[in-house]
Amino acid sequence: MRLKRIFSMAWENMKQRRLRAFLTTLGVVIGITAIIALASLGEGFRVSITERMEQGFELDVLTLIPGTLFAGMKEPFTDSEVANITKVSNVSAATPVMQIGSVILYNGDKNVTAFVGAAVNFTEFAEEVYPDRFRFEEGAMPEQIKNDTLIIGYKVNHINETEPAFAHPNDTVTMTLTINYTIFRNFNFTVAGTLQKTGTAGLTSFDYWVFIPLETARKIYDTNSSDLIFVKVSNPDFSETVAEEIEALFPPYRLTVLVPLTFIQQVNSILNMVEIFLTSVASIALLVAGIGIMNIMTVSVMERTREIGILKAVGAKSRTILTMFLAEAALIGIVGSLTGVPIGYGLAHVLSYVLSGFVTPQQNHVFQRPEVERAAVTPIFSWEWAIIAVIFGILICILFGLYPARKAAKLDPVEALRYE
Amino acid sequence: MAALLEAKGLNKTYRMGKVLVPALREITFDVKEGEFVAVFGPSGSGKSTLLHLLGGLDRPDEGEVSIDGISFSTLNNNELAEVRLRKIGFVFQFFNLLPRLNALRNVELPLTLADLPEKESIKKAEDMLKLVGLEDRMNHKPSEMSGGEQQRVAMARALINDPKIVLADEPTGNLDTTTGGEIVQLLKRLNKEKKQTFVVVTHDPAIAETADRIIYLKDGLVQRVKERRD
Numbered sequence: 001m002r003l004k005r006i007f008s009m010a011w012e013n014m015k016q017r018r019l020r021a022f023l024t025t026l027g028v029v030i031g032i033t034a035i036i037a038l039a040s041l042g043e044g045f046r047v048s049i050t051e052r053m054e055q056g057f058e059l060d061v062l063t064l065i066p067g068t069l070f071a072g073m074k075e076p077f078t079d080s081e082v083a084n085i086t087k088v089s090n091v092s093a094a095t096p097v098m099q100i101g102s103v104i105l106y107n108g109d110k111n112v113t114a115f116v117g118a119a120v121n122f123t124e125f126a127e128e129v130y131p132d133r134f135r136f137e138e139g140a141m142p143e144q145i146k147n148d149t150l151i152i153g154y155k156v157n158h159i160n161e162t163e164p165a166f167a168h169p170n171d172t173v174t175m176t177l178t179i180n181y182t183i184f185r186n187f188n189f190t191v192a193g194t195l196q197k198t199g200t201a202g203l204t205s206f207d208y209w210v211f212i213p214l215e216t217a218r219k220i221y222d223t224n225s226s227d228l229i230f231v232k233v234s235n236p237d238f239s240e241t242v243a244e245e246i247e248a249l250f251p252p253y254r255l256t257v258l259v260p261l262t263f264i265q266q267v268n269s270i271l272n273m274v275e276i277f278l279t280s281v282a283s284i285a286l287l288v289a290g291i292g293i294m295n296i297m298t299v300s301v302m303e304r305t306r307e308i309g310i311l312k313a314v315g316a317k318s319r320t321i322l323t324m325f326l327a328e329a330a331l332i333g334i335v336g337s338l339t340g341v342p343i344g345y346g347l348a349h350v351l352s353y354v355l356s357g358f359v360t361p362q363q364n365h366v367f368q369r370p371e372v373e374r375a376a377v378t379p380i381f382s383w384e385w386a387i388i389a390v391i392f393g394i395l396i397c398i399l400f401g402l403y404p405a406r407k408a409a410k411l412d413p414v415e416a417l418r419y420e
Numbered sequence: 421m422a423a424l425l426e427a428k429g430l431n432k433t434y435r436m437g438k439v440l441v442p443a444l445r446e447i448t449f450d451v452k453e454g455e456f457v458a459v460f461g462p463s464g465s466g467k468s469t470l471l472h473l474l475g476g477l478d479r480p481d482e483g484e485v486s487i488d489g490i491s492f493s494t495l496n497n498n499e500l501a502e503v504r505l506r507k508i509g510f511v512f513q514f515f516n517l518l519p520r521l522n523a524l525r526n527v528e529l530p531l532t533l534a535d536l537p538e539k540e541s542i543k544k545a546e547d548m549l550k551l552v553g554l555e556d557r558m559n560h561k562p563s564e565m566s567g568g569e570q571q572r573v574a575m576a577r578a579l580i581n582d583p584k585i586v587l588a589d590e591p592t593g594n595l596d597t598t599t600g601g602e603i604v605q606l607l608k609r610l611n612k613e614k615k616q617t618f619v620v621v622t623h624d625p626a627i628a629e630t631a632d633r634i635i636y637l638k639d640g641l642v643q644r645v646k647e648r649r650d
Binding site: 002005012013016306307309310311312313314315316317318319320412413414417 | 472475477478497498501502504505506508510512516517518519520529530532533534535538577581
């Protein structure tokens, strides 16, 4: 018997028992809805986290730290080490950075604390390594870097958005530096520019940074070394191989290379696992629906025993009977899954809306991440998940329909005809 | 003329709990093409069991049934179903129509199973319903038809695949005398006009009397065979 006719007969059969067909299908709808809702929320969650991380980590910049976390040996980098790194293939720039700790700035009667004081080679740092990050709100990168050049991050300049800015270009600002942990000394700097929001949640937010020239800091601290090296890679895809090549240049435990891509990949794989875990929990609903189908179909086979006997007497093969019942199960699966996908996606939006109500807006304090205004996650529809869910839904139905369908196919025609 | 249907030494025993009940013993006979044979006997004589064996719905413990030269014992269940589909038509006492299908779809069912294109099968089913006098009841469901009408639908279904033989089990057993008489007339007419071969199991003397041959069955044994002489 042709499959098309079998399906049209199965459809007719289901139409005759509308309520039963509806309730059985509802089980499948709920299962698929749960899977799709969680999957699209999970997907949205993952994408928003990844996006934030990609904003936070400049993917093509590696950060080199002297020593390792456990082995110590944290001697600062020398300039010749920096020069060696520049020679590694696919490295487009390497620049040394000195950390001068947190500093206090005075401008007239105003003062402010900058959490990160950094001494950099402005040309290399701003123009080669972070060309997209150094956007000035006021002022500009001076053509001739002087000893007293100072650039101020957005949040240092605007601790409170409602109050006037701390400093403007050409202001003279006094900076208190801590030398050898005990000695405080004041130095005067001239503001060259103030930065726009870099607006990130990750490593490379310059909002709390102030920058002074590397040479100035080296004179003050009487050193020729640097605490960090920032390495720009020509393409983020090379970041891992470049990291390996850099590590190979140095003795063991000399340095640690932070590769942002690795962080993101790890976070991504964790989020993937969470997503799969959530959807497998949702699949339990589908399993319950499958058992419901098995239950209803077993009853249905009993009710239709005589009908099956008639079909067999007229000449239906066992395989035809089997296919007829499996077609009904498959129809439940097809209708249920296809209905469940859009409902699930809709539910994800509802859930995301409801969940966002529980997140109280953050106060505008120093540590606020400017771009995070609403913690709600926008669900993302993924065709991949939709197709997987539909196939899974249909398979579950067929699988659980198999037992009753086989029971029907195996009925003895004479006994089935006698069945009242 | 060669026999269309041959039954040789059929034995069938049922097990009722621990007791073995012999239903048929050493049944041997044959049916020629175009013959109208009645198997006559009281209830419990093994008539229905015999019909099930002849129709390949059940298998004998011993003995052999063959139709059109095809021996049933050599066939598996699927092949047997194929023989039922192509060569045998069944008419039952309780009509056994599919309750959710209308008359037309019920009659069409064997053609659907035989993979005939829908257009063709519907045309054939319509013609067959006309033949049994139900042209105006085609779209009625079994529950909307009288017993006589349902039995006509069942007969149309039995005949639709142009079977070699029609096996009828008490076709008038659930009908009143008048309607039963009409069904008998229809059987006879098909036998005469279309040379359709019939084996009818009955305890209704009215059918038996019209048969070419009557096989008297009692306690699973053939008592005697009576040929009609016109």
